[in-house]
Amino acid sequence: SAQRTLELHLVPYDIEQYLLIVRDISHLKQLEQVRKDFVANVSHELRTPLTVLQGYLEVMDDEHLPDKAMWKKAHNVMLDQTKRMELLVQQLLTLSRIEAATKVPFDNEVDVPSLLATLEQEAQALNHDKQHQISFAVDSKLKVTGVSEELRSVFSNLLTNAIKYTPSNGIIQLSWQRQPNGAVFTITDNGPGIALQHVKRLTERFYRVDEARARNTGGSGLGLAIVKHVLSWHNSKLVINSEPGKGSRFSFTLPPELVL
Ligand code: ADP
Secondary structure, rough: OOOEEEEEEEEEOOOOOEEEEEEOOOOHHHHHHHHHHHHHHHHHHHHHHHHHHHHHHHHHOOOOEEEEEEHHHHHHHHHHHHHHHHHHHHHHHHHHHHHOOOOOOOOOOOOOOOOOHHHHHHHHHHHHHHHEEEEEEOOOOEOOOOOHHHHHHHHHHHHHHHHOOOOOEEEEEEEEEOOOOOEEEEEEEEEOOOOHHHHHOOOOOOOOOOOHHHHHOOOOOOOOHHHHHHHHHHHOOOOOEEOOOOEEEEEEEEOHHHEE
């Protein structure tokens, strides 16, 4: 069982009598720990690309200037690392914006065709070196209310992950359909799958199954934390079904009150 933190207060009660008040502050301690971990994680995530940038910049200052091919390589690495920091900062801002929001700005109606069009574009760009077979089965007559900007980032995160983590020539199926219980979204891939002990923690900030591999793919580790938060705005939950070696399925249902 979890360790408890207790705070003891001795309060004068009567002549030569004291009252011992015991307060359970485990919850406050936990919050404090979450905050500390968060700051440590952000610092770590920023320091890694900065170290790489600094290393290359120092080499470039060398009198014996490396040849053109070296320059090209250094340039590419520095650009990649800069993009990584940019993504991290952008996702941190998104996370803090959605966590701070007190009133959720629902649209009258989400423009599903436009949302689908951006998704398809994004998939195409990312899929260039992956050559996955990606299929979209979205009910074009689907009408929902929600926060379109944030819903877009939910779809985009789940799709991007499927493309990134599935090895080349995979099969990815995205579907969004009206069902009796609401608008059901699923994305299935035949990638590496995720073991149960990781599945449970996947939506925690900065949690990654394989630190090294996930870093190489350029993720920030914040994507699913954002997804979870946005879905909670829509009274919905992310459901993850996965079998190591077979693939994963991420799904959620927008409840009937959000389906028009
Ligand atoms: P990241 O920015 O690292 O992709 P996410 O929060 O989006 O962060 O995802 C957390 C982790 O979940 C990833 O690092 C990866 O290990 C795992 N993951 C997410 N989607 C998939 C998937 N479709 N297949 C296998 N692993 C996945």
